[in-house]
Amino acid sequence: MLNLPLLFTLVSTVLLLYRYVIYPVFVSQLSKIPPAHFTAPVSSLWIRSKRRNGKTGIQSIFAAHNRLGPIVQLSPNELSVASLDGLRQIYTGAFEKTVWYSELANLGIPNLVSMLENKPHSLQKRMLSHVYSKSYIRSSIDLQELSRVLIVERLLPILQKAAESAEPFDAYSLNQALGADFMTSYLFGTGNSTDFIRNMKARKETMQNFRTKTRGLPGKEKASRELDALILSLCESAGASSQKTLSGASSHPVVYSELSTRLSKSGSPLPNPINLAVASEMLDHLGAGIETTRITLTYLQWELSRDSGLQAQLRSELLTLPPLFSPSSEANLPNYGDIDGLPFLEAILKEIIRVYPPSPALLPRVTPQGGAVIEGYTIPGGITVGTSAHCMHRNPSVFPSPSTFDPFRWLGKSEVKRREMDRWWWGFGSGGRMCLGSHFATYMLKVLIVTIYSNFQTEIVDDEGIEQEDSFLAGPKGEKLMLTLRKVEEVKE
Helix, strand or coil: CCCHHHHHHHHHHHHHHHHHHHHHHHHCHHHHCCECCCCCCCCCHHHHHHCHHHCCCHHHHHHHHHHHCCEEEEECCEEEECCHHHHHHHHHCCCEECHHHHHHCECCECCCCCCCCHHHHHHHHHHHHCCCCHHHHHHCHHHHHHHHHHHHHHHHHHHHHHHHHCCCEEHHHHHHHHHHHHHHHHHHCHHHCCCCCCCHHHHHHHHHHHHHHHHCCCCHHHHHHHHHHHHHHHHHHHHHHCCCCCCCCCCCCHHHHHHHHHHHHCCCCCCCCHHHHHHHHHHHHHHHHHHHHHHHHHHHHHHHHCCHHHHHHHHHHHCCCCCCCCCCCCCCCCCHHHHHCCHHHHHHHHHHHHHCCCCCCEEEEECCCCCEEECCEEECCCCEEEEEHHHHCCCCCCCCCCCCCCHHHHCCCCHHHHHHHHHHCCCCCCHHHCCCCHHHHHHHHHHHHHHHHHHEEEEEEECCCCCECCCCCCCECCCCCEEEEEECCCCCC
8 A cells, every 4th residue: 555644755855955955056057056055055054154253254265266276166056156248247237136225224324335236226326426436536625625624633743742752542542433434524624513523522422322233233223323423413403504614623524414415306206304314324324434434434544553664665756745744734635546646555555445344245146137158157037146355466467475465466567467367456355345434435545644644753653453353343252453653754744
């Protein structure tokens, strides 16, 4: 007699075995892609184990690429790609963001980073692209004014005092303050900005809130509420000041005014009040400004402080600028064109971002409904794919000794070699979703480097924990860099 329960069990077992083992390992389109771990085609446990406690697993992913090539399978539904072909298709094609990004909304309102679909993102990005364009940044009177206030009135006196006392200071903490003050000044105007350069207590409280929120630490809800309250207060102040003529001592709330005006005139139905939509966007820009500055400037100071010869070579180039900053000088700041034309400064900044990208993790996207062909592999729709700056920047055929900080690799190269390195350099992303504020960030970092290294020499006191952490926004593990300053006596006036 036929044992129906046994037959049912056998058939079910075979079907399950085919569905979850045989098909993904031997039959599916993804089966042809090398797995980063032998379990990757059938389970996500391996990559999830690498991503515990907020980690990204980028070192394990990079090691898999070194062993297996430009495309590897991380789980049944996720791939990592490290190639120009992948970069072009994923980030300039029709690939949209994964649902993970929706967690980055502020005040419950989507912003440019958290918008999943490309069309609404494109519409809102166009509203702000003008005030973040290179041509606008180069000629902005507001940016010149806020740079003068932040550097001459706030930063240089603190640096001068540190140099005179020879007391160690935490450059990492100060860099966070510089990012916040520069960003809020451009968003809301200097009359409404934070003053974390001088207000240590407020700096510590706000930075701790950002840390707690972004890392999902205990107290995340409270930290989010306090950050929301801060950004709404700044928006309110900027809204009031933009309605009146500003004094010569204050810069205009450039970004806030632009987005508010464009949203109100867009004619598109807004699901939420305009002020909340603006606040969500402003909070995202503030966080990005802080992270870019704290990570990039900290590692730049660390590398330069390890090599006095590099400092001297950079300083000799900076001293060609007319005129230089000085705590006792009323001279105007060098314009962006002058700063942007310094090749060694450009090489140092580019190399720091190559070796220590602020966000080295995969930036995930979803393959479109019709699928895609990347590196010769057919990938069905609905698969998560991503590229990382860490993997792109460490291709040894493009960047020999890729983990070594070597700014000279960008100098004296043939046009062909330079173009190749530029194509693989992915510091600000690419395509329609690339960093909106890349030109602002570049200006901010360069003007701060010029300020510091035209006037001072930095030396390391304590760099314990300087290794870059494995997180989406990757600063030093020790969250500090203790330096001393020494005044450079022969500075061009």
